[in-house]
Amino acid sequence: MPDTRDPAADPDDARSPYGNPHEAVAPTGGGGALDLAAGEAGTLGAPERPRSLWSDARHQLARDPVFLLSALLIAFLLFIAAWPGALASGDPLSCDLALSQEGSRPGAPFGYDTQGCDVFTRTVYGARASITVGVCATLGTALLGGVLGALAGFFGGWWDALLSRLADVFFGIPVILGGLVLLSVVTSSTVWPVVGFIVLLGWPQVARIARGAVLATAQADYVQAARALGAGRGRTLLRHVAPNAVAPVIVVATIALGTYIALEATLSFLGVGLRPPTVSWGIDISNAAPQIRNAPHMLLWPAGALSLTVLAFILLGDAVRDALDPKLR
Helix, strand or coil, X not given: CCCCCCHHHCHHHCCXXXXXXXXXXXXXXXXXXXXXXXXXXXXXXXXXXXXXXXXXXXXHHHCCHXXXXXXXXXXXXXXXXXXXXXXXXXXXXXXXHXXXXXXXECCECCCECCCCEEHHHHHHHHHHHHHHHHHHHHHHHHHHHHHHHHHXXXXXXXXXXHHHHHHHHHHCCCHHXXXXXXXXXXXXXXXXHHHHHHHHHHHHHXXXXXXXXXXXXXXXXXXXXXXXXXXXXXHHHHHHHHHHHHHHHHHHHHXXXXXXXXXXXXXXXXXXXXXXXXXXXXXXXXXXXXXXXXXXXXXXXXXXXXHHHHHHHHHHHHXXXXXXXXXXC
């Protein structure tokens, strides 16, 4: 029997044609774009959260061949610096004058130096001292300069003025001349005097970078909102300013690491850096320089290892800088 009821008189008929009496018909006047957006939202779910600076940097570095190649080389250098015996089984201090300046032979692919020491073994063991100086000096300058620069930029006033004038004094000291003066009176053959000297003259650069980053970050809206909500100065600095101002310090420190390794080699070459019996690329280059015509292999291998190491850290720092600086994307 056909249904003769008047739809206008029965409000219960405003229902879905699929038989669910409790499901109202959705209005269709919103337009196709709204319906499509609603359908996509229902299909895809909630929108994806925006990635942070560190997340974007991580994704970019994972696709950067320069970063991957330099990181792989640095990992290899760190491995042989920690366990040189895994690559060279000889003793770097074991020498035989009968083999002085001999060329490559089985068991000694890089030949021998003036004292009859195996150049390959000394090149491998030289990575330990050079990389130790570079890593420790970088950590020291980053910590000291970063803390002092952050405090100066955040609190300002007399502390900022004092730190700025003190940094200007250290900026005026030539690095090589300062090393010749300060390290010439040190008799220790360990790496720590050289590390202390580099930290002493290297912190002002990091402090200036950290100060500028903190000054720029302190003016951000979220920092002003935190202050307006009653956050103390210490909490604001540690929770809101420092985490967002640390990226430039990381970039500068990463690039400076290679520079510090080259600086250690320069000071050791001049005779005021590392001293025997410590095995260092700078010491070997200094010993090989007078014999460059007679035995060029003595200079080639330690100098090549030094250049490759410095290049790897500089390329790594450039890749990190490109990833952490949004203006370069």
